[in-house]
Amino acid sequence: MSALLSDQVRRWSRDDTVRTWARLAPALVLVGVLFGGAVWSASSRSLGVGAIGSPGPSLDAYRRLLGDPEFWPSVALTTHVAVTSTLLSVALGVGAALLLRRVHFGRRSLTTLFQFNLPIPHVIGAVAILLLLGQSGFISRLTAGLGWTAAPADFPALLYDPYAVGVIVQYVWKEVPFVGIVALAILRAAGDDLETAAATLGASAWQRFRFVTLPVLLPGVLSTAIIVFAFSFGTFEVPLLLGASYPAVLPVLAHQRYTDVDLANRPEAMALAVVVTLIVIVVVLVGAALARRAVRRAGA
């Protein structure tokens, strides 16, 4: 290529780069200002900067937070809820996808109905679960009708309980269709030629799943799992409605500290917001790295 031409190309690519970033700018600026602003604001206020009459940056709020007796039980509970919800949603979601894939009669309607609760906001789901699983809820009335339980107290306590069963059920209820649809789409796009081939070669159903289906699903499902985790970790309204008084999960704790009439608790609330954000980001990045490694290994 002549020098003139390569100059031309270079100019084109430079223009292209400019145009690319120009097109990205509005979105990046919008998100950057709002999200970045939120993170910056919470961080600086958690360090005590910016509040009226504060002496300057300090880690007091964090120290107080780490010493707060409700903080560590809250971390434990929140992690438990997020991990359990994720594992259950992924397992059940993939299972649902595998099942739906094999359905012959009524597949279209069933798959459509399967997605029904995806657009349903979480607050509604929480209210529905409240009416369904409470000790005087719908299931309890069913068992009472069948003679298995008499009084509401006979029915197991699934809401406001120390293991946050009701909260986890709500998350799983919302996320199974999500994971399921993603898995279905992946499987559909992948087609089943390989599975057929494997079957022809004598592989059992389990072997086909383990060595053919699972690797296909893994990358997409892993990323979905990360999302489900982040979501189950950070949701506020569901544990507020269905969770026990103590300990509160981290998002609820943050809100409590923030709305405390004693404004001296604000920095601690900000610290909580920062901590919650950091935990999620770390988990996402670590999870993504692990996912990438798993994909690379599987693809080898």
Add this chain to the structure above:
Amino acid sequence: MAGGPDPRDWPAVLAAADGTTVDLHMWGGSTEINAFVDEVYGPALAELGVELNRVPVADTADAVNVVLGELEAGRTDPGSGVIDLIWLNGENFATMRQADALLASGWAEHLPNAAFVDWDDPAVAFDAGRPVAFTTSPWGSAQFQFVADTARTAPQELPRSYAELAEWIRANPGRFTYPAPPAFHGTRFLTQWFHELDGDPDAWVEAFDEDRYTEVAEELFALLEELAPALWRGGATYPNEIADLDRLFANGEVDLTFTQLPAGIGANIDAGVLPATARPFVFDTGTIGDHHYLAIPVNATDPAAAMVFADLVLDPVRQAIKLDPANGWGDGIAVSPDRLDTEQREAIDAVTAGLGDQAVPPAELEAVRTSNPGAELTVRLEADWDRRIRQGRTG
């Protein structure tokens, strides 16, 4: 307009209010009360050219926080706040008073219908131990009562004091609980227990005795800790709000709930929130009765409209309507019968006479009424309850 419009020149206030909207922030946890406010006051306000914007809040403290936040952010001038009127009393009043967040021009004294209010009555003039000093205007009155289901519990089995309640809890494990303070009813429930153990409710209205508090609180929380395993869910969790307790009660998970309505629970029964066989009762040892008020933040945008609303609700005819559970509420009156004319008094008496056993007789209510203590006591009780009972930490 320092100090807001002057209600002594009422036509000017009406003129200023005409065409504006009053942003009333009030507890939105009762559909019936919400509907009542919209349907009874809304049209009347509209006739005066004022639009009612009723903003439901989950907790009055949230509205207070908004105002405090605005003031902290420097929006202190009249017209810079988003809230015109807050329905509050007790601690929330104390908080706003302390922060100088209330319109303190003494406007409540000069509302036209304030003539019907007996401001000499300490029950009106003091709120949470602090002098109201006309910074808020009364809306109604309430008194704490317990509610039981006659279909489940016979009247003679009911506890009539906290001492008997403790026995009752022990005898009926898992059948009682209370909303977690600082939910309004939870705090009040706790405060009354404190009063019974202490023996002198009036002493706490204006003064706070630290030593005496420590002594009685220790006894109270030790008792609560001992009773906890016999509560619903073994005391591991408590309902968040009175509504949750009502639901537990109605569904038969617990046997007692609470109410604040002096005219009884007729409205709740009609709404299907409480079973038809539910009946209120009080403890012989006393329950707290007080007034609730409307407050105008110092930076309100439409203080004239707010004053119009505050005046409207004091109209004796509307007070009688509010008193009647058939209209959806059943809240006590804020006006003094002595200051009403015959016709107005008769309207109120007619309602009271027709209440039946879905209400505790007014004479009985009055006999056991104790005053709302100073905010220091309730704030301390809430904090200590949170620490010792909710979090389970001792000391």
Add this chain to the structure above:
Amino acid sequence: MSMLWTRTPTPRSTIGSPPVAPSSPEAGRQPAPPATPTGRLGPAAADGEGGDRGGTDHSGTDHSGTDRGGTDHSGTDHSGTDRGGAGTTVAAAALVGLLLLPFLPLVLASLSQGYFHPQLLPETWSLRAWRLVLAPGAGTWVALRDSLVVAAGVTLVSLVVAVPAGRVLGTRSFRGRRAVEVVLLLPVLVPGIAVAIGLHVTFLRLGLAGTLPGVVLVHLVPATPYVVLLSAGVFANADLGLEDQARTLGANRRQVAWSVTRPLVAPGLAVAALFGFLVSWGQYATTLVVGGGRVVTLPILLFASAAGGDTAVTAATALVHALPAVALLVATARILGRDVPTLGGAR
């Protein structure tokens, strides 16, 4: 094993079928961002290959919903996926039934009065709750209006920034693309309560707290990334080569945009917009904090109602809140369903 990867499963007509609409967050969040959560299926799905996102389905759409005769890969019976008989249908129906079960007590409660334990079906049927909720002066209408206004604002703004950004992300490979995708993904994953707390005081000072614009702004944080990343997927899958062809045939830029690009990407962008709408529609924590109780959207109203003791009214309010979301989903599915053959069908 390597055979698996050479076949780059292209998500054809991804936007084709009943879209998986998210409510609060996920469904849209999913594999679409191929960078961080590695959506790629393998080395063959190289960058710049017309933006092939390596098989991860962007909107997680399900093709079976619109089995347009022949576009379904696994439609024909393969031994690898044993097509089940009545047994699988029953099992699947049971699964779906379980997922839909929670709506039953919701509907029953909304139509009842005094629906206490142990009544299974209400003893007293009543329209009282619906009458209260739908009454002209009821807070429901204001909340509905505010929810709609906010969600519409959020959708509009995010679409405006998402279209150019999505086009670039979906069709060009450039240095820093992965970083951009990560940056865009974070606001979606970070808890809304943290974002709201972070922004609140600043909004207070700017006079945005307790206002509709303020709530729109805070909703944009979780919503915009969705819309951007989904738009990227749309552009990635659209056969944009047609644009060049049109230009070769003499069309100017505006004609190309209107007659070629628009039909190609509009349906998919409609889905992206739907996602943005639904994210805003379901927001609670952000509205609660930034709205300061002054902006009452349906989630706020619903939550307050749930704390208010009248279960029937709460249930009715919940159903009112759910209806527009479901309706929008169905409508979009229908629109997209019609256009499937034109969408990326060439692939």
